[in-house]
Amino acid sequence: MTIAKEEEADQDPLNGVPPKYHQYAKVFGEEEFNKLPPYRHYNIGIKLTEEGSLNLPLYSMTDAKSATLKDWLRDVLKAGKIHPSKLSISSLVMFVPKKDGSHQLVVDYCHLNNQTKKNVYPLPCPDNLMAQLCGAKVFTRLDLQWGYNNIQIKEGNKWKTMFQTKYGLYESLVMTFGLTNTPAAFQHFMNKLFKDLLNVCIIIYLDDILIYSKDDVTHTQHVHEVLKQLMENQLFCKASKCTFHITSMKYLGIIVSGKGFSLDQLKIQAVKDWPTPTKIKEVQSFLGFANFSCWFIANFSHMARPLHNLVKNDIPWMWDKREQGAFQNLKNSITNTLVLCHADPTKPYFLEMDASGAALGSILSQCQEDGCLYPLGFLLESFKGAEQNYDMHYKELLAIIQSFEYWRIFLEGTLHPITVFTDHHNLEYWKESQTFNCCHAQWHLLLAGYNFQIVYCPGKQSGKPNALSRWLDHANIPPELQSMLPEPIFANIAFVLPEKSYNAKLSLP
Numbered sequence: 001m002t003i004a005k006e007e008e009a010d011q012d013p014l015n016g017v018p019p020k021y022h023q024y025a026k027v028f029g030e031e032e033f034n035k036l037p038p039y040r041h042y043n044i045g046i047k048l049t050e051e052g053s054l055n056l057p058l059y060s061m062t063d064a065k066s067a068t069l070k071d072w073l074r075d076v077l078k079a080g081k082i083h084p085s086k087l088s089i090s091s092l093v094m095f096v097p098k099k100d101g102s103h104q105l106v107v108d109y110c111h112l113n114n115q116t117k118k119n120v121y122p123l124p125c126p127d128n129l130m131a132q133l134c135g136a137k138v139f140t141r142l143d144l145q146w147g148y149n150n151i152q153i154k155e156g157n158k159w160k161t162m163f164q165t166k167y168g169l170y171e172s173l174v175m176t177f178g179l180t181n182t183p184a185a186f187q188h189f190m191n192k193l194f195k196d197l198l199n200v201c202i203i204i205y206l207d208d209i210l211i212y213s214k215d216d217v218t219h220t221q222h223v224h225e226v227l228k229q230l231m232e233n234q235l236f237c238k239a240s241k242c243t244f245h246i247t248s249m250k251y252l253g254i255i256v257s258g259k260g261f262s263l264d265q266l267k268i269q270a271v272k273d274w275p276t277p278t279k280i281k282e283v284q285s286f287l288g289f290a291n292f293s294c295w296f297i298a299n300f301s302h303m304a305r306p307l308h309n310l311v312k313n314d315i316p317w318m319w320d321k322r323e324q325g326a327f328q329n330l331k332n333s334i335t336n337t338l339v340l341c342h343a344d345p346t347k348p349y350f351l352e353m354d355a356s357g358a359a360l361g362s363i364l365s366q367c368q369e370d371g372c373l374y375p376l377g378f379l380l381e382s383f384k385g386a387e388q389n390y391d392m393h394y395k396e397l398l399a400i401i402q403s404f405e406y407w408r409i410f411l412e413g414t415l416h417p418i419t420v421f422t423d424h425h426n427l428e429y430w431k432e433s434q435t436f437n438c439c440h441a442q443w444h445l446l447l448a449g450y451n452f453q454i455v456y457c458p459g460k461q462s463g464k465p466n467a468l469s470r471w472l473d474h475a476n477i478p479p480e481l482q483s484m485l486p487e488p489i490f491a492n493i494a495f496v497l498p499e500k501s502y503n504a505k506l507s508l509p
Helices: 019-028 063-079 110-114 126-131 182-193 216-232 263-267 280-293 300-310 321-336 385-389 392-406 425-431 438-448 463-469 499-504
Strands: 082-084 091-097 103-108 138-143 163-165 168-172 202-205 208-213 243-246 248-251 254-257 349-355 359-367 373-382 418-422 452-456
Touching: 019 216, 063 091, 063 103, 091 110, 091 438, 103 438, 110 438, 126 202, 126 254, 138 216, 138 248, 182 202, 208 216, 216 243, 243 248, 280 300, 280 321, 300 321, 349 392, 359 392, 373 392, 385 392, 392 418, 392 425, 392 438
Parallel strands: 091 163, 349 418, 418 452
Antiparallel strands: 082 168, 091 103, 138 208, 138 243, 163 168, 202 208, 248 254, 349 359, 359 373
């Protein structure tokens, strides 16, 4: 068994870096990174809501994993990023598999996070970040090498990061992935560090840096300024993950170029790609989704009438120009009307979702001034490979996880809990204590990084994501009722009121 290093070393650390930036070779080197970072004013603290035991039984490990764990402990002890501890409060460690077949050792801070006061420093609004790129024609993207590890834990707080292994107790000296306040603390640090360049030539989302300029000459100057700041503050990049002086690139899931970008077109791709129905059930699914737009589209009823007529009892199937025209007009209206709103990080997010045998569908929304939920974007993903054979409780949880990952730039570090609506009780399965396999461990750690609650929503009230998920559903797998999700995550609500009534009861900030 092999373990992944925090960053695998490049054979040539400067490969891909233009020669004019080689004076900043330390930024792309490995030697300096493998040391304890300097003391900074923004070293992270961990404030607990209450003092309580964090002790848990050890996860079992094979002999191969135990040997790998011992090697990992030796390496990070040598780098000075952890040291032995004698206290009795600790979290657990586990191995998470990577795509290349190696394994990454991580600490499960779920219980610590539940007792940690949340840092409400806001993450940047992606819409606002993109707006800064107007007129830019040249771009450079820098990816910080394990950026979180570049911040120390404050003195007096390190004991809270303690983790236990069969070889002893250790505590982290640096900020790590998995701590609930890591994203907010790191964003605060980066914003202060580059405050003179923000809104001028740089946008920063956590450890992702984008430098932008109107011409190549100015861009060279801007890149020099950023790399100089990184070198002076002992922050490091991995050259193989950086791109320099390009005219088109993908940033935060959006294609950016000198010609501009279209954020909303990416958000509504699921609707634009909806295939032409071939049977009554598929028409019903489309109408179930489209009906939510009736409040926002002029003449919706008239436009949808040919499709509604088609699903009436005793009406033979006939798909002609009239039906195709209605279908296409509805798609155009949904994707072109002002249904999609810009995300507001000060407001709560609502995630509606459903999983079927072949696909998952979800909609991210926020409540607006009229008390109604308005969508920010749609997601449709077909299950791939082994996922198609998952039981429904796996698929429902995977729908939440993939939605969180897809909208990470909105949902990570939210001020308010994300309300997740689901129409299946299968998620109850994950409330039970159980031994996690490697896949479960990955999911568990990912979910621990989000602030959310789950609300049961009966199937008839979740028609929008239900319709999305059933696009590709040619072989539904019947639900099989078989703690990934701890009890506090589930809202104590027996049912959900219809959307408008529920929204009316929301207390907007």
